[in-house]
Amino acid sequence: MDYELFKTTIQNAKKILIISHVNPDGDTLGSMSALYGIILNNFGFSQDDVDMVYNGIIPEIYKFIPFIERAKKSAEVSTIQYDLAISVDIAAKDRMGDSLPLFEKTNIRMNIDHHKTNTNFGTINFVRGDACSCGEVLFDIFKALALKTDKNTAWALFAAILTDTGGFRYENTTAQTLQKAAELIQLGAEPATISRYCYESKPRNMVLLHANCMINAEFSDNNKIAGICITNKDMEKFHATNDYTEGLVEELRRINTTEVSYVIKEVDENTSKVSLRSKTADVSVVAQVFGGGGHTFAAGCTIRKPLNIAKNKLVEEIRKVLG
Numbered sequence: 001m002d003y004e005l006f007k008t009t010i011q012n013a014k015k016i017l018i019i020s021h022v023n024p025d026g027d028t029l030g031s032m033s034a035l036y037g038i039i040l041n042n043f044g045f046s047q048d049d050v051d052m053v054y055n056g057i058i059p060e061i062y063k064f065i066p067f068i069e070r071a072k073k074s075a076e077v078s079t080i081q082y083d084l085a086i087s088v089d090i091a092a093k094d095r096m097g098d099s100l101p102l103f104e105k106t107n108i109r110m111n112i113d114h115h116k117t118n119t120n121f122g123t124i125n126f127v128r129g130d131a132c133s134c135g136e137v138l139f140d141i142f143k144a145l146a147l148k149t150d151k152n153t154a155w156a157l158f159a160a161i162l163t164d165t166g167g168f169r170y171e172n173t174t175a176q177t178l179q180k181a182a183e184l185i186q187l188g189a190e191p192a193t194i195s196r197y198c199y200e201s202k203p204r205n206m207v208l209l210h211a212n213c214m215i216n217a218e219f220s221d222n223n224k225i226a227g228i229c230i231t232n233k234d235m236e237k238f239h240a241t242n243d244y245t246e247g248l249v250e251e252l253r254r255i256n257t258t259e260v261s262y263v264i265k266e267v268d269e270n271t272s273k274v275s276l277r278s279k280t281a282d283v284s285v286v287a288q289v290f291g292g293g294g295h296t297f298a299a300g301c302t303i304r305k306p307l308n309i310a311k312n313k314l315v316e317e318i319r320k321v322l323g
């Protein structure tokens with residue numbers, strides 16, 4: 001990694017835009033916040049010259065992340081010309097949603113990510129498939145350059161690493177991950193408080209939606225495949241926003257017989273959105289069949305078919321990777 005290039009690129013910029021992915025999670029929001037703080041604290045930028053954008057809604061549970069209330073919708077900054085755009089935790093350009101045109105019209109486009117399926121779409125790419133989270137990629141950059149990391153940055157990076165490792169439980173949790181988390185605690189991150197925000201602050205209707213989905217879950221192939229279909233009607237019944245389905249696919253994977261779990265959600269009558277999780281099989285292969293991507297044990301895609309047809313095609317592909 002050419003860390004000096006990170007430094008000189010920021011130094012040479014006048015107006016910077018940081019872009020998070022659609023349906024923002026803890027990693028993309030924590031990374032965006034950490035990068036924002038670092039740029040303000042270390043490179044002499046004023047608040048007016050650095051913007052953060054998000055797509056959709058910021059889940060309630062992540063509103064504790066420092067500076068996140070300053071993040072804007074793409075439409076609010078669409079007339080501004082930036083000279084540096086930085087995407088965080090974004091594997092492919094279409095994951096930028098409404099922010100993509102802003103990225104495309106910027107001269108210097110930096111791509112900071114940890115998805116092994118990342119297409120290196122930036123003019124500058126910091127992509128490390130071995131990192132547990134985009135937060136970890138940033139941690140390494142900040143450390144290599146000896147940048148000043150204050151308490152806010154530590155909170156943001158800790159939230160990113162915590163959530164993308166499923167609370168330090170997934171395969172991507174390594175000795176380095178925990179060492180870095182420990183350093184962030186020394187810098188002021190509070191693990192118990194951050195965990196409470198991330199894991200014990202769900203809206204009641206979100207938990208009730210999950211209960212409803214679990215009751216209607218479908219199991220096949222000796223229960224190795226476990227899935228949930230969610231219609232817009234289900235969402236309306238629980239006044240659910242898109243983020244309410246977060247965590248469902250992991251809940252299904254928790255069942256002892258599950259090898260691959262999926263959640264497939266109706267977007268409109270011809271579009272279905274898929275989340276995949278696995279214990280052993282490579283589900284990024286399944287996602288790629290439909291033009292999506294991700295990690296070995298966590299991936300996603302969009303299928304341009306009605307819910308039921310999409311589900312059948314999806315299960316067919318899952319069977320192939322189960323062997």
Ligand SMILES: [Mn+2]
Nearest residue numbers: 027089134164
């Ligand atoms: Mn991530």
